[in-house]
Amino acid sequence: MLVPEGSALAEGAKGLLEASGEAELAALVARSVAELVGEADRWSMGAREVRAYRVVLVVAAKDHVLLTTHPGRLARIRDAFAAAARSPETELESLSLVLALPPAGAGFHRQAGGYRDAPPRAEPPPPPEAVLGGAAELCEARKHHDAEGVLRRASIEQSFVQAAARSMRRFLVRLDPADFARIERDPPLAEALASAVRDAAATADEPASAVHFGLRLDGPAAPLLQPEAELSRSLAAKGVALVPVARPDGRTWLVAVGSSGVVLVEMVPGPEKALVSRGEVKVARLRVSADALTRPERVDTVSAQIVAALGAAKVR
Structure with missing residues (x-):
């Protein structure tokens, strides 16, 4: 093959870019990684x-994103x-940008197949979760x-659907239900x-490709992200479950459920503030600073106050 392999072609292109400043x-x-795909087309x-x-x-x-x-x-x-590819007998037909997918860093075309002369896969093809x-x-x-x-x-x-x-x-x-409800109200986010x-x-x-949205129905809910996860672990040790229920406009609403009651917990941005408790829709509501959960000693303090609020609450 007169066209250099992808890595050599990339080296040539890199040298030209360096020479041009x-x-x-x-x-x-x-x-990045350059790969030759498919068979060469004949051009006159x-x-x-x-x-x-x-x-x-x-x-x-x-x-x-940069490109x-x-x-x-x-x-x-x-x-x-x-x-770099130009010679008396060769030309570049196209250069396509492909995202490197975790965990192997390969493009999705490795999974999609159809390229007979694609480089051998060192890793199994990335599953759909890698696209996510x-x-x-x-x-x-x-x-x-x-x-x-x-x-x-x-x-x-x-899945694959036949189109023409x-x-x-x-x-x-x-x-999850809270996110699904949110994208229905927020088309730009969708x-x-x-x-x-x-x-x-x-x-x-x-x-x-076509992208559609649905509700999570398969097994346990997605894991909580930080700092919610830290609070969840601390509460679990105290016999209290923490569940996300809504994420409107970038905020997060959680429900702490214990044997004696239910408390709404709203995650708010910004520095630590004293916990504020007030009755709302027949459920005690606590406002927790997300910054307060970045320090382990504060996480335990916050979870203890949530447990105390549960003790004063009643399931209605």
């Missing part, structure tokens, strides 16, 4: 007959790869922390979730 883009190429270019190759560049979430939000940078990388993890990392890189939290609490299923002459991947992202999943699942041959 694009050190940042050269470093991005160096920490005047008197020349060339083989045109497709290349995918597998990048980390932060680099994916998709600044298309000019991706274009300069593509030009460098095209120059990659989507959450994308949201983190995009600083969309609400969407990141929703995806980290979610589960995912995958080809099949399309379809993902069902299952959300689109941010769907966009992240589509971007995480994109491959050179299958750039599009």
Whole structure:
């Protein structure tokens, strides 16, 4: 093959970028993985007959965001790869951006298959959960922390549906009830979730996929995130269960359930403040500073006050 292997091609592109003063883009190429995919297409270019190759560049979430939000940078990388691949008999057909999925760091095209000359897999193909993890990392890189939290609490299923002459991947992202109710009221949040999943699942041959949402019905609820998890562990040791019930507008409402009663717990941002208790909808409500739960000694103090509030509450 006259076209160099993906790694050699990437080295050539990196050298061209460095020579043209694009050190940042050269470093991005160096920490990414370039792969040749599919068979070469035959092109006629005047008197020349060339083989045109497709290349995918597998990048980390932060680099994916950097390139998709600044298309000019991706274009300069593509030009460098095209120059590195150009010879009397070869050309670059396309350079596609693919997200590296956890845990192996491979693109989803490794799982989707269909590339006869793709590099051998050193790890098993990433499961659909890897797409979900990659989507959450994308949201983190995009600083969309609400969407990141929703995806980290979610589960995912995958199927293939026939669309015209080809099949399309379809993902069902299952959300906990509070998150599902929230995206029904917040279409931009729903689109941010769907966009992240589509971007995480994109491959050179299958750039599009369908994303749908449903309720989590399979087994236990998603684990609580920090700092909720610390409070949950402390309360569990005292015989009290902590359950998320709503996450409106970035806030979190939890219910502490004990043998003697029920207490609503609202997580609020900002510095520590004294706990405020007042009756509301026939249930005691406590406001807890999230910052207070970053120190172990305060977590136990807060959980003790919740237990005390439960003792004064009654299930109605």
